[in-house]
Amino acid sequence: VGGGPAGLMLGLLLARAGVDVTVLEKHADFLRDFRGDTIHPSTIDLMDELGLSKRFLALPQNDVATLDFVVSGNRIRPIDFSRLRGGARFLALMPQWDFLNFLAAEAARYPNFRLELRAEVTGLVRSGSRVVGVIATTPDGPLEVRAPLTVAADGRSSVARAASGLVARDFGVPIDVLWFRLPKVGKAPPDTLAYLDGNSMVLTIPRGEYYQSGMVIAKGGFDEIRAGGIDAFRARLVSAAAFLEPVVGTLTSWDQVSLLSVQVDRLDRWYLPGFLCIGDAAHAMSPAFGVGVNYAIQDAVA
The missing domain is CATH 3.50.50.60 (FAD/NAD(P)-binding domain)
Known part of the structure; x- marks a missing residue:
């Protein structure tokens, strides 16, 4: 089934x-x-x-040998698949x-x-x-x-x-995720799983010519974010991932944003x-x- x-x-x-x-x-x-x-x-x-x-x-896929994070502007690489002992030493998106x-x-x-x-x-x-x-x-x-x-x-x-x-x-979980698409920028940084600052965590999963993007939010917090307006949401994205500023304007409606209620x-x-x-x-x-x-x-x- x-x-x-x-x-x-x-x-x-x-x-x-x-x-x-x-x-x-x-x-x-x-x-x-x-x-x-x-x-x-x-x-x-x-x-x-x-x-x-x-x-x-x-x-069609994107092969990823490492997973990078950018935390408050500092790039870190906690995962390197090339160090694995198995046959495949990469992750496929x-x-x-x-x-x-x-x-x-x-x-x-x-x-x-x-x-x-x-x-x-x-x-x-x-x-x-x-x-x-x-x-x-x-x-x-x-x-x-x-x-x-x-x-x-x-x-x-x-x-x-x-x-x-x-x-x-049910074990409970304190987060939900908002998913949306963003075009890739012209001069994109290296593929990066997530950008974090003091207020937000923004995901940027590469998919061809666009990112499957996400924002991790507090459980049940979508209504409050939506009430703040799409402009505030775009600003929050840019605060964590400044390189997205040229493309966040493509988000013009909440209809482009899907809520994943994490459980x-x-x-x-x-x-x-x-x-x-x-x-x-x-x-x-x-x-x-x-x-x-x-x-x-x-x-x-x-």
Whole structure:
């Protein structure tokens, strides 16, 4: 259940192993912005182990060998991937829709793999205490899929998990993130993950000709920031990342800004008879360093 990184990777691995597998995804495609796009070296190594690295590395991406931060004008480099012992010594920044399309295409090479788009799971099918499948709505009407194992990989607001009765333990987190796009400036500094000053933390993730930019804010603080006006927001961006001054004027409306309400939670038990949760459905992660996609991939491998 769910065609994100966890669901599609698990579907690919099961199909390669000869297992009949169906992935149900409620959307018509994977084209959604401001999703995790950080592919860690461990995931790149996995692509190599699966014999997929050549096609994976041919996808549009920015390869990053170090992660720089600028703190009150001082550049620091706390992370250097070239020091890793594994095969991949870099991090790949790739739009998540490209990564998901890649996984779906690789899985589609196997006749025992089926991807159903626009199939929104609404509940579980049970036989006694055992989960034996799901029910979903599709443009063609109701759909019931039965399986020896149903895997909830439908994210932190998992419908399948809620239907199972499993409840995640919320650890609380003091931040949210505002995401938006900014064009790259003409004379850009070296790629930098974040700029910090006394008041703000601004993220600048390179994506081709633009930055996937973000501002870390206090939990629940978006309404107050929005009430202060877009001009004040732009000024706050420039106070932390002065090099953005030539391009912040492209932010003209709050419609260009998306709120990520950050949550961190975890199931104490991930399974029931015939049912398993993985990825964010089992453990919603902090967005720090883009770990969520990679933990989801490792769940699928495990």
